Amino acid sequence: MTDTSEQTGDxxxxxxxxxxxGGVRALDDVSFDVARGEVHCLAGxxxxxxxxxxxxxxxxxxxxxxAEMTYFGERLDGITPNVARxxxxxxxxxxxxxxxxMTVAENIAFDEMVxxxxxxxxxxxxxxRAGEVLRRLGVxxxxxxxxxxxxxxxxxxxAIARALMGDARLIFMDEPTASLTQSETDxxxxxxxxxxxxxxxxxxxxxxxxxxxxxxxxxxxxxxxxLVGVYPTEGMTQARLGHLMTGxxxxxxxxxxxxxxxxxxxxxxxxxxxGEFHDVSLTIREGEVLGLTGLIGAGRxxxxxxxxxxxxxxxxxxxxxxxxxxxxxIRDAIREGIAYVSEDRLSxxxxxxxSISDNxxxxxxxxxxxxxxxxxxGQKTDLVQHWIEELAVKIGTxxxxxxxxxxxxxxxxxxxxxxxxxxxxLILDSPTVGVDxxxxxxxxxxxxxxxxQGLAILLISDEVTEVLHNAxxxxxxxxxxxxxxxxxxxxxxxxxxxxxxx
Amino acid sequence: xxxxxxxxxxxxxxxxxxxLMVIGLSLTTDTFLTLANLTSLLNNNAVNLIWAVGLLxxxxxxxxxxxxxxxxxxxxxxAVYCFEALGGGNWVIGFLVCGALGIGLGLINAALIHxxxxxxxxxxxxxxxxxFGLLMFFSGGxxxxxxxxxxxxxxxxxxHQSASxxxxxxxxxxxVMAGCVIATWLLIRRxxxxxxxxxxxxxxxxxxxxxxxxxxxxxxxxxxMGLMAGIGGLMQVNIVKEVVxxxxxxxELEVLxxxxxxxxxxxxxxxxxxxxxFGVMFVAITQNGLNLLGISPFAFQMIIGAAxxxxxxxxxxxxxxxxxxxxxxxxxxxxxx
Numbered sequence: 086m087t088d089t090s091e092q093t094g095d096x097x098x099x100x101x102x103x104x105x106x107g108g109v110r111a112l113d114d115v116s117f118d119v120a121r122g123e124v125h126c127l128a129g130x131x132x133x134x135x136x137x138x139x140x141x142x143x144x145x146x147x148x149x150x151x152a153e154m155t156y157f158g159e160r161l162d163g164i165t166p167n168v169a170r171x172x173x174x175x176x177x178x179x180x181x182x183x184x185x186x187m188t189v190a191e192n193i194a195f196d197e198m199v200x201x202x203x204x205x206x207x208x209x210x211x212x213x214r215a216g217e218v219l220r221r222l223g224v225x226x227x228x229x230x231x232x233x234x235x236x237x238x239x240x241x242x243x244a245i246a247r248a249l250m251g252d253a254r255l256i257f258m259d260e261p262t263a264s265l266t267q268s269e270t271d272x273x274x275x276x277x278x279x280x281x282x283x284x285x286x287x288x289x290x291x292x293x294x295x296x297x298x299x300x301x302x303x304x305x306x307x308x309x310x311x312l313v314g315v316y317p318t319e320g321m322t323q324a325r326l327g328h329l330m331t332g333x334x335x336x337x338x339x340x341x342x343x344x345x346x347x348x349x350x351x352x353x354x355x356x357x358x359x360g361e362f363h364d365v366s367l368t369i370r371e372g373e374v375l376g377l378t379g380l381i382g383a384g385r386x387x388x389x390x391x392x393x394x395x396x397x398x399x400x401x402x403x404x405x406x407x408x409x410x411x412x413x414x415i416r417d418a419i420r421e422g423i424a425y426v427s428e429d430r431l432s433x434x435x436x437x438x439x440s441i442s443d444n445x446x447x448x449x450x451x452x453x454x455x456x457x458x459x460x461x462x463g464q465k466t467d468l469v470q471h472w473i474e475e476l477a478v479k480i481g482t483x484x485x486x487x488x489x490x491x492x493x494x495x496x497x498x499x500x501x502x503x504x505x506x507x508x509x510x511l512i513l514d515s516p517t518v519g520v521d522x523x524x525x526x527x528x529x530x531x532x533x534x535x536x537x538q539g540l541a542i543l544l545i546s547d548e549v550t551e552v553l554h555n556a557x558x559x560x561x562x563x564x565x566x567x568x569x570x571x572x573x574x575x576x577x578x579x580x581x582x583x584x585x586x587x
Numbered sequence: 588x589x590x591x592x593x594x595x596x597x598x599x600x601x602x603x604x605x606x607l608m609v610i611g612l613s614l615t616t617d618t619f620l621t622l623a624n625l626t627s628l629l630n631n632n633a634v635n636l637i638w639a640v641g642l643l644x645x646x647x648x649x650x651x652x653x654x655x656x657x658x659x660x661x662x663x664x665x666a667v668y669c670f671e672a673l674g675g676g677n678w679v680i681g682f683l684v685c686g687a688l689g690i691g692l693g694l695i696n697a698a699l700i701h702x703x704x705x706x707x708x709x710x711x712x713x714x715x716x717x718x719f720g721l722l723m724f725f726s727g728g729x730x731x732x733x734x735x736x737x738x739x740x741x742x743x744x745x746x747h748q749s750a751s752x753x754x755x756x757x758x759x760x761x762x763v764m765a766g767c768v769i770a771t772w773l774l775i776r777r778x779x780x781x782x783x784x785x786x787x788x789x790x791x792x793x794x795x796x797x798x799x800x801x802x803x804x805x806x807x808x809x810x811x812m813g814l815m816a817g818i819g820g821l822m823q824v825n826i827v828k829e830v831v832x833x834x835x836x837x838x839e840l841e842v843l844x845x846x847x848x849x850x851x852x853x854x855x856x857x858x859x860x861x862x863x864x865f866g867v868m869f870v871a872i873t874q875n876g877l878n879l880l881g882i883s884p885f886a887f888q889m890i891i892g893a894a895x896x897x898x899x900x901x902x903x904x905x906x907x908x909x910x911x912x913x914x915x916x917x918x919x920x921x922x923x924x
Contacts, residue, residue, distance in 0.1 A: 166798050167798045178796070182796050183793060184785070184793060184794075184856065186789045186852070187785060187789060191782070197779075198779040198786070199799055200779060203778050203779050203780045206776075206778060206781070
């Protein structure tokens, strides 16, 4: 990795960048520098201006007068997306902007196909060059496989290869790890290090602060469109970075309490399913938050699926409030009082174009019927109003589409939808994937509040810090078995991580 | 090679089905596998295939066009007046006039779709009705038989008389069809424009961000469709020797069925010329085979409907069959722990 002290000059140098959209100041006099071959992190909450800044550098937006932009010492004026790409500035968007039905090679070489004049293609040559780029990255992928046959992590690599195909010297990565597992993330970070060693500057945008501190040499923090500062990552802590990003002190402390006296809500006894989880026994008590962490493939999600009837355990028993249950479908599980908030909430958990009110009430429509068997609008309004207040969702009116809400507020609507089923056990599977730090704190405040009201909560997460700070007890799962139980007050993030990655 | 077959599964499967049909019909009838029958199959389906490759380009670009068959009728009528005004015309003028008229009608679709950001099915249903209504209104439903000789004279590009005295021949339309097929293949497979069309159909936002000119893509896709509609209209007159306002009405669905059977994806980004050819052949041979077997022609649409259902649903099922190294996006239950 290039040390900032060894830098031979800046790849990118921005001064006085301002941009206003319809009266809203998205960027206010922002400066931003990236050294050659540096891995630089751009941090800030959603809406802080990160995306606007990226779009200005890549020519999607034009900055207001007075801006000064230089790229490897040359002025960048009147830049367009095509010019930016031609000069080696590439962006890997969060949605990757790839073509699912094209092959890997066609995706990597696609930008050669765009140009002012139509030309004949040379598929053989393009394919060869695509192969070379993959070799340079040190990965092997089937060049002729259609992209939609690859898992997300490999599509990410295709997107990086595509950027390199255009001889990128500066690559922006917008939340590249949001949908990757820990091991996939490690692989990606390794590739980013390799790029940096090759002299390619990488600007990394991520909500996972641990990752930011691991990969970047410097971090630029934006808040509300203003530059907070540029900091070396050495000596920076997650808590301090979170504070810089949000401007408020975040609860980063262990919140565990002893709930061993409370009556158990969920008791799992010797639950097994071949190849997925083995002899799992655990108890969650009333008002308790039980954290479940471990590596990818440890069997956490599979276990959760068994509790909600999406998989049939082969042996063992599940007791809810002392009574044995055997849910055969999610509908059964809901009836028994189990709610499961899945990993991919934003696409699977919400119907984006529909109203907040419809989304909140969809899980309990059969409880809102009037005497004639039709949906009672009065009862529906009451229910929606109740949960909006309870979870402090910031909305215009309940009739607005869910898609108009911010990520953190959408998250609350998902919770509201499940809480409306009046569950006794709430399973949260990776509840903060793709959610920024400020909104994360908000979600965990709600989790704590729900626990205080007596709900039993199973919190599943990759992120050790998150589990340690928000659970009352933490279980470590590995290869389908529960390996250890920890009291968050008696362990630390480092100790737990050492155990998990051992 | 294996991945080539994997990437073109629908085409490969349809090819096998076609082969079985040909073998079956050759064994059960003594008229199917004759030069006379095969050439007449080609003659009768040349126009359909010309339209099919045009429609293929629109489907690849993520659109759909319902209006092209009616547009071809409009081109025929307007062309009659143009040729009169141009002193009779000839084949060169014919191609220029019909091609230009077709492109014009296609560009109207493209402009409406792009200009108002309305999905293509809505726009082309509207233009389908508008074109047809205008045509019926101004033509008064009249047939035209008084056409220039060059237009209606038969031109054979292949002739053969068998020992028993049966003539087999291929008409000019088949030659034109071959030209259209090759030109479309070159456009979509071997030019940068073609790759952009696929990309635009596959992921419009991704294509836009990559710098693809969206308006141009719509214009090329619908312009190409229009060009094929115009050329198809021109050749249709050469075959039937008359211009009838409602003769082509309804043909759009037959062609659409063939193209979809051939593996073109209605969502865009997928489809091949080979699949398109196979799709048209499947529809043609089915119809021809039912005729030769003496089965009621009403069975035809039933079979086409069933074939589409089987083709579409089996292409989804096959994703989960073993033997494929990598499956599509993992189903929800398999996503990590």
